[in-house]
Each structure stands twice: as C-alpha cells, then as structure tokens.
Amino acid sequence: MENRSKYYLVAIMNKTKKKISLVELDEKTRWFMGQCRQSGLKVTPQRIAIYRELLKTDEHPSAEMLYEKVKTIFPSISLDTVNRTLLMLNEIGAAFTVEGSGDAKRFDGGLREHQHFKCVKCKRIIDFHHKPFDNIKLPAEISKKFTVLRKTVYLEGLCDLCR
Ligand SMILES: [Zn+2]
Ligand SMILES: [Zn+2]
Numbered sequence: 054m055e056n057r058s059k060y061y062l063v064a065i066m067n068k069t070k071k072k073i074s075l076v077e078l079d080e081k082t083r084w085f086m087g088q089c090r091q092s093g094l095k096v097t098p099q100r101i102a103i104y105r106e107l108l109k110t111d112e113h114p115s116a117e118m119l120y121e122k123v124k125t126i127f128p129s130i131s132l133d134t135v136n137r138t139l140l141m142l143n144e145i146g147a148a149f150t151v152e153g154s155g156d157a158k159r160f161d162g163g164l165r166e167h168q169h170f171k172c173v174k175c176k177r178i179i180d181f182h183h184k185p186f187d188n189i190k191l192p193a194e195i196s197k198k199f200t201v202l203r204k205t206v207y208l209e210g211l212c213d214l215c216r
Contacts, residue, residue, distance in 0.1 A: 073108055073109060073164065077164075078105060078108055078109070081104075081108055081162075081164070082101060082104065082105060085101070085104050085147050086101070088145045088146070088147060089145065092144075092145050094141060094145070098127070099123070099127055099130055099134060099138070100138050100141070102123050102126050102127060103119060103123055103135055103138045103139070103142075104138075104142060104147060104148075104162070106119055106122045106123055107119060107142070107148055107160060107161075107162040108162040108164060110122075111180055112178070113151050113159040113160060113161050113169070113178035114159065114160060115156075115157040115158060115159050115160070116132065116135050116136045116139055116157070116158065116160075117132065117157065119135055119139070119160070120132045120135040123135060139158075139160055142160075146163075147162070147163075148160050148161060148162055148163060149161055149163050149203070151169050151171070151178055151207070152169070152205065152207040153171050153178075153207065153209065156176060159178055165182075166182065166187050167180045167181065167182045168180075168181055168182065168183060168186050168205065168206045168207065168208070169181075169205075169207050169208065170208045170209070170210065170212070171207070171208070171209050171210075172210065172211055172212035172214075172215055173209055173210065173211065174211055174212070174215040175212060175214065175215050177212055177214075179212065183206075186206040189204050189206065191204070
C-alpha cells in the first residue's frame with residue numbers, strides 16, 4: 054500500500070512538473086560528465102546546460118524548444134550545437150528520442166522507467182508508468198534474429214483536454 058500511494062503521487066506530480074531535486078540533478082550531471090570523459094568527449098558548460106535543461110522539464114522538448122531555453126544562459130549558442138549535443142546525448146545513453154512520426158524529434162532525459170502518451174492534436178507528450186509495460190516479452194522471431202537494445206510502449210491519441 055505504501056508503495057502504491059507513492060506511485061500515484063509521482064504520477065500526479067509528473068502531470069504538472071517533473072519531480073527532480075537539486076541533489077538528483079547534480080548527481081545526474083556528475084554521471085553525465087563521467088560518461089563524456091569515458092567516451093572521450095569534451096565536457097563543456099553548454100553541453101551540461103543542455104543536459105540539465107532536458108532533465109528539468111517533462112515537456113519532452115524538441116531541439117528548438119531546448120535551444121530557446123539554453124539561449125537565455127548562453128546567448129551565442131547555435132541551434133546546430135543543440136542538435137549535435139542531443140545526438141551525442143543519445144549516443145552515450147543520456148537521452149533518447151520519443152517515438153512518433155511527422156513532427157520534430159522530441160527528447161527525454163530518461164530519468165526513470167516510464168512510457169509515453171502523445172496527443173495527436175496538441176502534441177503534448179505525457180509520461181505515465183505502467184509496471185507491466187517495463188518488461189514486455191519479445192516474440193521468438195525477433196529475439197532469435199535480432200539484439201534488442203530498448204523496448205518501449207508508446208501510445209497515441211487525444212488527451213483529456215482535446216477529446
Ligand atoms: Zn491534446
Ligand atoms: Zn518521458
């Protein structure tokens with residue numbers, strides 16, 4: 054029961070603002086810097102700022118949305134730098150793109166296991182967490198032939214505000 058109520062609390066908070074403490078933010082930043090060094094990548098203040106902005110929001114921002122935010126800290130940063138940094142974050146496993154097609158790529162800092170619901174009308178991407186979705190069994194035809202690195206459940210439809 055204890056765990057269950059905690060889960061609901063997180064679910065409610067996710068709807069409004071991402072629950073990330075400053076401690077967690079700093080921990081993830083340190084982890085990120087370590088990942089960069091391990092991969093032989095330079096740790097720049099701009100890269101750190103982009104990563105931290107991604108962690109702080111639950112909007113699943115596009116490169117443009119992140120660019121607007123980081124520009125307030127680094128006015129001379131270019132959209133290209135943001136794009137390349139996001140690509141790099143993907144490669145080292147510090148971020149991933151949210152599925153869905155047709156629109157600009159949207160990103161997630163991947164703080165904790167969760168799934169996405171995307172509204173096709175207002176384009177909001179809403180986090181939810183349904184435990185059985187964390188461990189979906191692969192069909193044999195796939196697991197025999199391929200190495201699966203990531204499994205995800207992605208739902209699309211109309212949100213509560215648009216239906
Ligand atoms: Zn909507
Ligand atoms: Zn998400």
